[in-house]
Amino acid sequence: MKIALLGYGKMGKVIEKLALEKGHSVVFKSTIDSSEGNFKEADVAIEFSAPEAAVSNISKALEAGIPVVSGTTGWLARYHEMVNLCESRNGSFISASNFSVGVNLFFSINEYAAKLMAPWKEYDVSVEEIHHTEKKDAPSGTAITMAEGILKHSDKRDWQLDSSDEKSLKITAKREEDVKGTHTVSYNSTIDAISLEHVAHSRDGFAKGAILAAEFLKDKKGIFTMKDVLGIED
Numbered sequence: 686m687k688i689a690l691l692g693y694g695k696m697g698k699v700i701e702k703l704a705l706e707k708g709h710s711v712v713f714k715s716t717i718d719s720s721e722g723n724f725k726e727a728d729v730a731i732e733f734s735a736p737e738a739a740v741s742n743i744s745k746a747l748e749a750g751i752p753v754v755s756g757t758t759g760w761l762a763r764y765h766e767m768v769n770l771c772e773s774r775n776g777s778f779i780s781a782s783n784f785s786v787g788v789n790l791f792f793s794i795n796e797y798a799a800k801l802m803a804p805w806k807e808y809d810v811s812v813e814e815i816h817h818t819e820k821k822d823a824p825s826g827t828a829i830t831m832a833e834g835i836l837k838h839s840d841k842r843d844w845q846l847d848s849s850d851e852k853s854l855k856i857t858a859k860r861e862e863d864v865k866g867t868h869t870v871s872y873n874s875t876i877d878a879i880s881l882e883h884v885a886h887s888r889d890g891f892a893k894g895a896i897l898a899a900e901f902l903k904d905k906k907g908i909f910t911m912k913d914v915l916g917i918e919d
Contacts, residue, residue, distance in 0.1 A: 686729060689731070689751065699892040729754065731756075738757075779910065782826030782829060783891065798881060799838040812835070815861055844856055
């Protein structure tokens with residue numbers, strides 16, 4: 686599989702290393718300042734850039750007829766624009782807040798737990814995420830996805846960052862040195878507490894999942910999610 690890397694920062698470099706180990710090739714890579722290779726040779730594009738560059742990068746791939754896997758967060762207010770562009774071009778597109786296989790299994794566990802806990806109103810639910818100090822968006826896209834899974838089965842009306850409103854699901858975002866990503870869902874009552882936690886030890890899990898998604902997407906048409914990639918039923 687010939688891969689174009691749209692965004693060649695820390696994640697792009699890990700994806701390149703693991704993709705080459707799997708026998709794939711990287712035919713194009715770009716940053717905000719430069720690019721090298723032949724974009725049109727690519728079978729699939731993997732996009733990990735910055736929120737301000739994501740729409741341009743995804744559009745570039747879709748308009749060129751190249752399937753695109755996007756892991757950038759912080760731009761999803763324009764997600765439906767990219768869906769419409771993909772459909773108009775009969776293209777292929779996967780966007781995820783997190784491509785880690787473990788995190789996507791955790792998403793399903795989180796939703797199941799939220800459904801299980803829903804009748805027990807004495808438990809107050811909250812979400813905490815911790816990332817490295819270079820992460821630009823807060824809360825993380827992963828935390829938002831977790832919150833959305835909880836809200837499907839909750840009386841909370843929405844999620845809010847650092848909110849004290851009892852009607853909102855509180856997300857706390859922390860930034861610490863060299864943290865790859867820790868996400869915790871807590872159910873607290875006056876009697877006891879229940880916590881679910883996912884801790885990323887390296888960026889390899891995100892990169893492996895993105896490559897897995899690219900392998901899945903190649904030669905397909907349509908809009909997909911990581912549930913499709915992993916065969917997880919709703």
